[in-house]
Amino acid sequence: xxxxxxxxxxxxxxxxLNIVPVLDMLTTIIFFLLxxxxxxxxxxxxxxxxxxxxxxxxxxxxxxxxxxxxxxVGASYQVLLTWAGPVPGSVKQADVASAQALFTxxxxxxxxxKVRFPSESTLQMGLGRDVPFEDLIWAMxxxxxxxxxxxxxxxxxxxxxxxxxxATPGET
Amino acid sequence: xxxxxxxxxxxxxMIVIFLILGSVFGGTELxxxxxxxxxxxxxxxxxxxxxxxxxxxxxxxxxxxxxxxEAGKFxxxxxxxxxxxxxxxxxxxxxxPQAQVSSGLLLNVIADKAVPYRDIFxxxxxxxxxxxxxxxFVTTGxxxxxxxx
Numbered sequence: 001x002x003x004x005x006x007x008x009x010x011x012x013x014x015x016x017l018n019i020v021p022v023l024d025m026l027t028t029i030i031f032f033l034l035x036x037x038x039x040x041x042x043x044x045x046x047x048x049x050x051x052x053x054x055x056x057x058x059x060x061x062x063x064x065x066x067x068x069x070x071x072x073v074g075a076s077y078q079v080l081l082t083w084a085g086p087v088p089g090s091v092k093q094a095d096v097a098s099a100q101a102l103f104t105x106x107x108x109x110x111x112x113x114k115v116r117f118p119s120e121s122t123l124q125m126g127l128g129r130d131v132p133f134e135d136l137i138w139a140m141x142x143x144x145x146x147x148x149x150x151x152x153x154x155x156x157x158x159x160x161x162x163x164x165x166x167a168t169p170g171e172t
Numbered sequence: 173x174x175x176x177x178x179x180x181x182x183x184x185x186m187i188v189i190f191l192i193l194g195s196v197f198g199g200t201e202l203x204x205x206x207x208x209x210x211x212x213x214x215x216x217x218x219x220x221x222x223x224x225x226x227x228x229x230x231x232x233x234x235x236x237x238x239x240x241x242e243a244g245k246f247x248x249x250x251x252x253x254x255x256x257x258x259x260x261x262x263x264x265x266x267x268x269p270q271a272q273v274s275s276g277l278l279l280n281v282i283a284d285k286a287v288p289y290r291d292i293f294x295x296x297x298x299x300x301x302x303x304x305x306x307x308x309f310v311t312t313g314x315x316x317x318x319x320x321x
Contacts, residue, residue, distance in 0.1 A: 134211035134285035
């Protein structure tokens, strides 16, 4: 009885707050924010008064716009490479016997063009209307050994260019 | 003494969530129709994940819409069939997210090796006009170089 009387009253147990996960998360977030923040700096730029100048001698030469036409006559192929510019020119190769020979001829012709005009990086290419897709891929493979950018143009234009240069336009 | 794992679990959970949200899952699956033969190329570029257009000697099949049209129809861009096809493709492109369109819309062209250049050019011209900026020709790879097989 006396023990019960003098016993300390029960106090509610309050557990200690575990803040370790919160600290972990906040540390991670701070690192993430620090790394993903980009700091910007404003500068002042003084622009001089406007002036007008005329350049009579162009610094960069105009593009040559090389065009490569490939048409098929029977089982053989014709190749025509033309370019514009101050000194326009062309290379024609007829009677290319097979697709394998076409790959070799195209590779050689375009490589020589690239050696002559190293700044040219784009070539327009057009094939005859009945040239199969497989030959287009081979032609692109051959051209891309030297020139990476290829723009395709229509078969009608390719055949017209062949006709203009005195070659057979291709099968119809 | 009990090992305190709470901190490690917290950090790993965050890393896992971060990686899941930051990952882009993309797969490229090509199903070749029967009788289709792809040309071979020495290109080392891998196939990109993009809408697929199948071209055979007879028809063009735009896979995302299951849209088919006779390949020869593209020769006349003013024909009703070509206009309707181009309109459907244009609507498909317009429905794509703006971010995807502005970053350069790709189109995988999977064509049989015997398809004539005339059809390839006319079809590609129509699709480019409809909004596909970059056209990728899908081929089979060749490990050696120097000449076509």
